[in-house]
Amino acid sequence: MVQLPDVLRRANIHKTRGIQVPVLFEWLITTIFTRYSIFRAESDPHFTKKTARNCLNNRHTNWQRLVILLAVRLIQYVKHFTDTRRAQALILDDSLFKREFSRKTELLARVFDHNHQRYYHGFRTLTLGWSDGNTFLPVDFALMSSGKAKNQLGPINQFDPRTLAAQRRAQAKRKMNEVP
Incomplete structure (x- = not known):
């Protein structure tokens, strides 16, 4: 549907080693929708919360491009369910x-x-x-x-x-x- 790995790569979000970025972002999105902050969220056995904070604070991340790319893909997906x-x-x-x-x-x-x-x-x-x-x-x-x-x-x-x-x-x- 959204093809998160492609969107993250195009927004310049990547890691050189360790956990894969799509897995990290899926954990972050799940944390947000369960109404927890990173500090109160359940830890993942594959990475630490510090890894998540470091990924979010990366100065090379283009957040505007990430939001635009996600929005375009989500709009295309949602259009299938709406009346013309x-x-x-x-x-x-x-x-x-x-x-x-x-x-x-x-x-x-x-x-x-x-x-x-x-x-x-x-x-x-x-x-x-x-x-x-x-x-x-x-x-x-x-x-x-x-x-x-x-x-x-x-x-x-x-x-x-x-x-x-x-x-x-x-x-x-x-x-x-x-x-x-």
């Missing part, structure tokens, strides 16, 4: 992600909340999703900060501009209508 007369739509949402008590979070900014007409410390989460009226699947996402220097609160680390990290940080500082 049902309208499909792309939904764009920008929500406030408050981090009021953070001080040293990278790219933390003062963000204006239009609902309460005031500024909060945090980020904006820009999410593109697909819906058929009954199902919602996230297709892409971006964590947005502020491009204005006076609204930036957190430290800004410098990275090689060719890396994924630098590209994500540059994306976070753009205006929302310019984010691809």
